[in-house]
Amino acid sequence: MTNTPIRLLIAASGTGGHLFPAIALAQQLPDYQIEWLGVPNRLETQLVPQQYKLNVISVEGFQKGLGISSLLTLGKLIGSVLQVRKILKQGKFKGVFTTGGYIAGPSVIAARSLGIPVILHESNALPGKVTRFFGPWCSAVALGFEVAAKYLPRAKTIYTSTPVRSQFLEPGIEATLDLPIPENVPLIVVFGGSQGAVGINKLVRQCATAWFDAGAWIVHLTGDNDPEAVSLQHPQYISLQFYNNMAALLRRANLAISRSGAGSLTELAVCGTPAILIPYPFAAEDHQTYNAKVFTSVDAALMFQQSELTAEVLQTEVLRLLKSPQQLKAMGEKAKAIAIPDSAEKLAQLVREVIER
Known part of the structure; x- marks a missing residue:
């Protein structure tokens, strides 16, 4: 031997x-x-x-x-x-x-x-x-x-x-967040997977002012394919192409707005992050909608098809959720129940x- x-x-x-x-x-x-x-x-x-x-x-x-x-x-x-x-x-x-x-x-x-x-x-x-x-x-x-x-x-x-990177399983990882976000403000994290999402980016920029007025901060991961990525400037807005410490960011987030790729959903579940999901409309066989339905079926997330989603609807839904901390907490707990750490x-x-x- x-x-x-x-x-x-x-x-x-x-x-x-x-x-x-x-x-x-x-x-x-x-x-x-x-x-x-x-x-x-x-x-x-x-x-x-x-x-x-x-x-x-x-x-x-x-x-x-x-x-x-x-x-x-x-x-x-x-x-x-x-x-x-x-x-x-x-x-x-x-x-x-x-x-x-x-x-x-x-x-x-x-x-x-x-x-x-x-x-x-x-x-x-x-x-x-x-x-x-x-x-x-x-x-x-x-x-x-x-x-x-x-x-x-x-x-x-x-x-x-689906396995997640080891950082997502580290206790207290949220303490390693190195972005200048005040402790007690509601935080919205927007991301479109590893390649970004220009369609979501445009909607979010149209809604952002109303969310700022409600006291929210936004961390917006735009990807590297958005020519208007730097068009919005505000003290409560942080725009980045990518961010490595997603585990800390999602643990800190009160709400995520995301595509519904399997990897992103697994990370949201492990972190217990409530989310609004907007499936990528050109995904093969519309598989991101199937993924999102796993979360919506247990009330862990809301889902909107991009073709039907207006800035007005997104703005209103986010404001409603920010005023409903109990619903956000319940969504996060149901997301976490899906996870297999x-x-x-x-x-x-x-x-x-x-x-x-």
Whole structure:
């Protein structure tokens, strides 16, 4: 017997919603030798290399319907499967973990062709097309929302929730908030996930004056894609492209206004932050609406479709909630009841059971 560490390849690419849960899992497997699989010019090239070796492949999704571009994409898929097979064989990997998205396709095909087990984590309430297709090929599919199981009847599913970064579980993390916000003022936090949300940003700027008049402060995370991001200036308004200490910020917030990506919702739940959710209207198969309904069904949040939401309605709803601290408290408690704080440990245990059995 040798003490050679088990080698795991993590295939997670694109947005924070795909990467942060995978990083949280990796941190729970310190005895494993982990490498990463990603694509060029995505978020993983910034977040991963300082912690794990990053293997890069060329692959893309079938987004444009059938035609010449689909044949080119298919050619890239076949090439990427061969690339992943080579990485898996040379690295003597014992398992693959993926968070879905188009990088999951070649990863699952390559691993299964070599008899290597695959664990897939699906964070959304409505599983993506890749998960629905490849789920039955996987040794296990971990779910971010219990309701997702009904869309995966042929897959072996287990509910683990979605892991959050370790900072979200630190007691007293709110004390590390380094923004100049007075202690006793109501705080509204506005964010649109890791890429921002220009549609929400515009609505909030139209409403902000009335919220300032009511004594509220706003921390507005605009993302880096909003040409009007600096157009509003006010002593009670803090505008940032990004903010690293989201755990402290959400713990301090009285109310969040947010998209309903699975990662954002998990962070809101762990922090017990009441929210107004505005699903991204162009999300694949409208999956953010499915996510939001998990929260609205237990009164942990309010949801408005962006196409139907006016500045007047948003302004009025926020003012009503700020005048109803008991409702905000109840919403926060119901959000917290959804959370599984030890999700990363549960997911790591699943990975160990599948790979080591």
